[in-house]
Amino acid sequence: MKDLARYVAVKTLCDIEEGAFSNIKLNYYFKKYDMKPIDRAFTSEIVYGTLRNLIKIDYFINKFSNIKTSKMTKWVLNSIRIAVYQIFFMDKVPEYAAINESVEIVKQKEKKASGFVNGVLRSILRNREQFNQINVKDKIKKLSIQYSHPEWMVKMFIDEFKEQFTEELLKANNTTPNLTIRVNTLKISKEDLKNILEQKGIKVYDGVVEEALILEDFSNIEKSEEFNKGLFIIQDESSMLPSRVLDVKEGMKVLDLCSAPGGKTTHIAQLMNNRGEITAFDIHEHKLKLIKDNSRRLGIDIIDAKLKDAQIFMEEYTDYADRVLVDAPCSGLGLLRKKPEIKYNVKREDINKLTLIQKSILNNAAKYVKKDGFIVYSTCTITLQENEWVIEEFLKENDNFVLEDINEFLPQELKTQKKYVKIFPNVHKMDGFFIAKLKRIR
Numbered sequence: 001m002k003d004l005a006r007y008v009a010v011k012t013l014c015d016i017e018e019g020a021f022s023n024i025k026l027n028y029y030f031k032k033y034d035m036k037p038i039d040r041a042f043t044s045e046i047v048y049g050t051l052r053n054l055i056k057i058d059y060f061i062n063k064f065s066n067i068k069t070s071k072m073t074k075w076v077l078n079s080i081r082i083a084v085y086q087i088f089f090m091d092k093v094p095e096y097a098a099i100n101e102s103v104e105i106v107k108q109k110e111k112k113a114s115g116f117v118n119g120v121l122r123s124i125l126r127n128r129e130q131f132n133q134i135n136v137k138d139k140i141k142k143l144s145i146q147y148s149h150p151e152w153m154v155k156m157f158i159d160e161f162k163e164q165f166t167e168e169l170l171k172a173n174n175t176t177p178n179l180t181i182r183v184n185t186l187k188i189s190k191e192d193l194k195n196i197l198e199q200k201g202i203k204v205y206d207g208v209v210e211e212a213l214i215l216e217d218f219s220n221i222e223k224s225e226e227f228n229k230g231l232f233i234i235q236d237e238s239s240m241l242p243s244r245v246l247d248v249k250e251g252m253k254v255l256d257l258c259s260a261p262g263g264k265t266t267h268i269a270q271l272m273n274n275r276g277e278i279t280a281f282d283i284h285e286h287k288l289k290l291i292k293d294n295s296r297r298l299g300i301d302i303i304d305a306k307l308k309d310a311q312i313f314m315e316e317y318t319d320y321a322d323r324v325l326v327d328a329p330c331s332g333l334g335l336l337r338k339k340p341e342i343k344y345n346v347k348r349e350d351i352n353k354l355t356l357i358q359k360s361i362l363n364n365a366a367k368y369v370k371k372d373g374f375i376v377y378s379t380c381t382i383t384l385q386e387n388e389w390v391i392e393e394f395l396k397e398n399d400n401f402v403l404e405d406i407n408e409f410l411p412q413e414l415k416t417q418k419k420y421v422k423i424f425p426n427v428h429k430m431d432g433f434f435i436a437k438l439k440r441i442r
């Protein structure tokens with residue numbers, strides 16, 4: 001195949017439209033085609049860049065194509081999209097290469113459409129100065145096109161956070177996040193791991209969370225010796241906070257009700273010095289393997305991973321746990337930097353459905369935790385409905401619980417006037433997250 005990197009980008013974008021996740025599909029094709037690191041990086045840049053700017057790219061294509069994007073086949077549309085992305089967002093790609101390669105990719109599956117694709121792309125190129133002109137008056141529509149977020153999402157963010165904050169948030173959602181790792185302090189100190197990585201020529205910075213390191217120039221990280229030895233796990237800083245807030249001690253009994261792939265479960269084990277009992281549930285059998293693989297690699301043996309639906313009450317755990325983590329399934333709107341496809345796959349109605357699941361899991365958690373014990377409720381989303389409102393309703397229905405102040409467990413940069421914390425990519429340069437802690441007092 002002449003241009004594997006772009007071909008895989010188009011294939012991945014088509015799969016994502018069918019509901020696939022970007023990172024999983026990319027890894028799948030990287031292995032399937034045994035792609036070189038340089039091609040992997042190029043494909044990733046095209047896929048993530050195109051997804052981040054999809055609505056704007058489509059708006060522009062529609063201006064210069066007599067067939068609308070909604071009437072094009074996925075193959076044709078994504079071939080045009082990646083060329084537009086390369087022309088307008090990538091400095092080092094010659095325009096003729098972007099166009100010619102997309103035309104070639106179209107030829108491989110839809111020979112007849114190649115002339116059309118060539119025509120549309122050349123017309124776009126002739127009108128390149130118009131790319132930043134969005135001739136739309138409506139404020140929500142305009143932001144939706146400019147920052148490629150669906151209109152319902154822009155409207156919800158403006159309702160919740162006001163206009164200026166929303167624009168900053170939309171902008172931040174379209175940036176590339178840092179690569180962050182959590183040092184496995186069961187095996188190595190942060191300083192020692194930092195030295196090892198620096199000796200390999202990797203730029204390493206301290207994060208604001210104690211175990212966090214931020215890395216630059218580390219390609220193929222999951223194939224590295226340090227990864228395979230279990231010296232770290234890839235995890236965003238905000239995702240390291242719920243386990244810290246849980247305030248576990250050696251020997252405790254902990255339940256993690258929504259635990260796969262085990263990022264927080266293994267962190268809890270680490271903070272317990274691998275002493276005590278952690279029971280980790282998840283509703284998806286294939287994901288339990290990920291918890292087991294991560295535990296094995298990190299040298300952790302106190303986690304018992306079990307297949308369970310946390311919405312169904314489990315009598316045997318009544319008054320059982322010192323600590324319960326509910327890292328609930330959610331809309332994931334805090335992760336748009338890493339998984340931009342969420343912008344297009346999540347629907348407004350999904351948030352209503354997720355809220356019901358979150359409340360029912362949290363209500364079950366209330367029965368599992370001992371008196372004077374804690375529940376930590378966290379999500380990787382930023383909506384009021386899945387966060388503050390879930391907690392408010394929980395406290396109304398469970399008068400044996402109070403909201404506990406978590407500030408003592410937060411790094412200085414994240415301390416707030418509130419008892420809970422909400423993290424935003426535009427403010428904190430981390431994934432969006434919500435963390436609240438509930439204490440059982442009776």
Ligand SMILES: C[S@@+](CC[C@H](N)C(=O)[O-])C[C@H]1O[C@@H](n2cnc3c(N)ncnc32)[C@H](O)[C@@H]1O
Binds near residue numbers: 239261287310327
């Ligand atoms: C936000 S993710 C958890 C991430 C995990 N805590 C970590 O840090 O690696 C939510 C998890 O909840 C699981 N899940 C969804 N519905 C569930 C249910 N009813 N019972 C248990 N787990 C559920 C999903 O499979 C998913 O793995």
